[in-house]
Amino acid sequence: MKLTIIGTGYVGLVTGTCFAEVGHQVVCVDNDPAKIKVLQAGGIPIFEPGLEELVRKNTQAGRLSFTVSTAEGVRQSDVIFIAVPTPPLPDGSVDLSFIEKVAREIAASMASYKVIVDKSTVPVKTGDQVAETIKRYCKTPVDFDVVSNPEFLREGFAVEDLMRPDRIVVGVRSQRPVQAMKEIYKPFNAPVIVTDINSAELIKHASNSFLALKISYINAISVMCEATGANVQEVAAGMGMDVRIGRRFLDASLGFGGSCFPKDLSAFIKIAEQVGYDFKLLKEVQNINSRQMERFVKKIVDTLWVLKEKKIGVLGLAFKQNTDDIRSSPAIDLCHRLQKEGATLRVHDPKAMDKARAVLKEVTFVEDMNEVADGCDALVVATEWGEFKKLDLARARQALSHPIIFDGRNLFDPAEMKRLGFIYKSIGR
Numbered sequence: 318m319k320l321t322i323i324g325t326g327y328v329g330l331v332t333g334t335c336f337a338e339v340g341h342q343v344v345c346v347d348n349d350p351a352k353i354k355v356l357q358a359g360g361i362p363i364f365e366p367g368l369e370e371l372v373r374k375n376t377q378a379g380r381l382s383f384t385v386s387t388a389e390g391v392r393q394s395d396v397i398f399i400a401v402p403t404p405p406l407p408d409g410s411v412d413l414s415f416i417e418k419v420a421r422e423i424a425a426s427m428a429s430y431k432v433i434v435d436k437s438t439v440p441v442k443t444g445d446q447v448a449e450t451i452k453r454y455c456k457t458p459v460d461f462d463v464v465s466n467p468e469f470l471r472e473g474f475a476v477e478d479l480m481r482p483d484r485i486v487v488g489v490r491s492q493r494p495v496q497a498m499k500e501i502y503k504p505f506n507a508p509v510i511v512t513d514i515n516s517a518e519l520i521k522h523a524s525n526s527f528l529a530l531k532i533s534y535i536n537a538i539s540v541m542c543e544a545t546g547a548n549v550q551e552v553a554a555g556m557g558m559d560v561r562i563g564r565r566f567l568d569a570s571l572g573f574g575g576s577c578f579p580k581d582l583s584a585f586i587k588i589a590e591q592v593g594y595d596f597k598l599l600k601e602v603q604n605i606n607s608r609q610m611e612r613f614v615k616k617i618v619d620t621l622w623v624l625k626e627k628k629i630g631v632l633g634l635a636f637k638q639n640t641d642d643i644r645s646s647p648a649i650d651l652c653h654r655l656q657k658e659g660a661t662l663r664v665h666d667p668k669a670m671d672k673a674r675a676v677l678k679e680v681t682f683v684e685d686m687n688e689v690a691d692g693c694d695a696l697v698v699a700t701e702w703g704e705f706k707k708l709d710l711a712r713a714r715q716a717l718s719h720p721i722i723f724d725g726r727n728l729f730d731p732a733e734m735k736r737l738g739f740i741y742k743s744i745g746r
């Protein structure tokens with residue numbers, strides 16, 4: 318099928334590429350000319366495992382192309398996906414101006430029946446607004462359908478998630494676009510759940526808020542563990558073997574971040590408020606998350622006392638492993654907090670250093686993770702990159718002026734760290 322994706326970021330680029338990979342003809346549109354230039358030249362503007370090869374392969378096969386022109390994208394396809402940002406406004410509600418603008422642009426270029434599919438994460442009832450806007454801004458009356466098709470990919474595993482989704486949610490106002498949507502997703506062999514648009518939109522916010530809740534739950538349990546001498550990883554393992562609970566999202570840490578959970582959580586609280594429901598449960602999920610970061614910083618300050626004139630090595634800047642994304646990254650937040658306390662930082666991330674340079678000032682970026690500890694008073698693990706487990710601990714022990722490690726991601730075994738002579742402080746253990 319001929320498909321257009323408007324917004325070629327983490328979601329749009331991976332979605333467009335995977336659609337091309339299964340045989341569809343895809344045009345990806347972005348209004349950032351620099352991004353499109355990189356893609357047209359055979360590069361990719363983000364890091365996502367496995368993506369670059371797939372982009373190259375499908376571009377060369379003629380199934381995937383890139384343009385800055387929405388009009389061209391609309392002309393070439395009958396199904397148009399929207400994957401533009403939906404960032405938070407200062408009050409926590411969603412900035413829908415990108416969606417509204419794209420809806421107007423699509424309307425201005427429509428000359429025949431189109432299915433307009435929203436993939437961005439939007440508040441319930443946005444589909445109605447998109448439909449109204451398109452109707453209003455069409456030059457001549459054209460038939461169209463609006464569909465909600467929320468995306469559940471995880472950055473760092475986006476290609477895998479797109480190619481093997483747990484389910485596809487399709488929210489519609491009439492049956493007309495259902496066949497086309499099923500056709501598009503047929504090669505992915507996943508169950509397709511057809512709902513009304515409001516339910517589809519709610520599924521996304523309800524899912525992300527639930528996952529954030531699960532993380533805050535185990536983080537609250539980690540506080541109980543620290544107070545009682547229990548081990549949160551053993552508790553999580555024991556809980557997680559119950560199929561009703563499941564082990565995933567039960568990793569205690571310095572807190573969740575990223576471009577989705579914090580913003581979707583605030584958005585959902587705001588949406589609830591607008592319909593007259595005070596979603597106190599989710600407010601507490603936010604509180605637990607911010608307290609988790611504060612507790613971690615306190616642990617560092619309690620151990621090192623005054624941070625002024627102290628040098629701290631920080632491993633990890635991305636909001637999680639396998640990505641270069643630093644949006645709302647707890648690691649970056651931590652760096653800023655440590656700097657505020659007066660510490661000097663040496664930092665390293667396998668993929669996110671370029672992006673971090675824009676937001677972290679007066680830090681030393683270190684290319685080799687093993688050299689981060691050099692001359693530092695302590696080392697901090699802020700992101701759960703798998704390669705940090707291969708850190709040369711004997712070298713770090715020598716390189717640190719004091720053998721202290723604060724592990725915000727529970728990467729190392731406390732007994733082993735003690736044996737190696739470290740003062741080792743992690744979460745809930």
Ligand code: NAD
Binds near residue numbers: 323346
């Ligand atoms: P992103 O910022 O990486 O990409 C969005 C792209 O849209 C950018 O490249 C931007 O230049 C482009 N854009 C903005 N306005 C445009 C316009 N008028 N015309 C053409 N292009 C335009 O954002 P993202 O992370 O891909 O997120 C997109 C949406 O998907 C958001 O609603 C987000 O909440 C949701 N989502 C994200 C993830 C994730 O893990 N990143 C997962 C699921 C859902």
